Amino acid sequence: MEGLDALVNLQELYLSDNGIERIEGMEHNLQLNTLDLASNRIQKIENVSHLVELQEFWFNDNRMDDWKDLEELAPIKILETVYFERNPLWKDPENAGQADPNYRRKVKLALPQVRQIDATLCK
Template sequence: ELDLNHERIGKIENLENLTQLERLCLRQNLIEKIENLHNVSLQELDLYDNVITKIENLEELVNLTILDLSFNRISRIENLDVLTNLNKLFLVQNKISKIENLSKLTKLTMLELGSNRIRKIENLQSLVNLTSLYLGKNKIDKIENLNVFKNLTILSLQSNRIVRMENLENLINLDQLYLSHNGIEKIEGLEKLTKLTILDVAANRIKKIENVNHISTLEEFWCNDNQISNWDDLHHLVPLKKLNTIYLERNIIWMSSDDPEKINPMYRKKIMLVLPWIKQIDATFCR
């Protein structure tokens, strides 16, 4: 194992004698190019926060299971075909505009593509072993092409341009769904998601709490910063006896009638009356 973080390293070199090297961490350096990596034994390569512009010269790393190229300047997913043992791939905060060239990475269980410029969910059909898919902070406007992900437990699509909850019916093992900061107007499409424990639809345009009362496993419901105006909506959550955390602040029901910037003095009490088993309302624990 070799950790050389924050050392102002500008070039990958002089590693050829480390024939038993399994983990190489070169975070927060000034590396511009992936090169001189002939260490077949390498299982984990971390080049997070450098100035790399191209994915290249990885063909000898056939035993790699974890690759982190987040916070670089990469514009294209390419040259990964030989890394068939890859289990986790991190490409956060780059300049990637298209999901492509991943079809050979069938052992992948985690794919992290947050904070890029991706407009469409596509070309993931062969990644049937994915359990976690992170696509937050992109430019995606439609939930689609997810029908093969029966093993998926975490799906993160927050901070995109999604207006409709759809095409989720095959994600039967989904445990956590993150859709905050989009343009969603209605909670829907969750009929088959009966194993969800966390549902985050905060900061959308939702006017009504609905279509979740069948999710008996639900533990956390994040619905703050929406447009919920009717207290009766809370009764829809009564069947959810495992629910312990609810976020509803800055909805219309949260606002004081005198000043929309201030909390309704009855807000917490009203929630507790309908859902007395709740342990946390917004960021505050219940007594």
């Protein structure tokens, strides 16, 4: 991810389906409220905790397999919507290709400020 440092007023960034392997280069994009990194090759959520204006984080169809990665998003208090479906941590270890029955609960415990997980509102 290159060339973003001069875009200090950028509010929305859509980078899905780009073969990205690592989140980086957004140190100056402090106005971002939507970040779409869906359908890439990213294994770890990193370098986003400073994006305190972020309201939507789309990260479905990546390679994240560690629940600890959600800690990177915890400081973002106004984060409302996240998409993590079809990442390895989403999958049920007992039933490949299906969602883990505890997936939504685990996301909500890690990110209590979130109001929508994938396409479903939280209760």
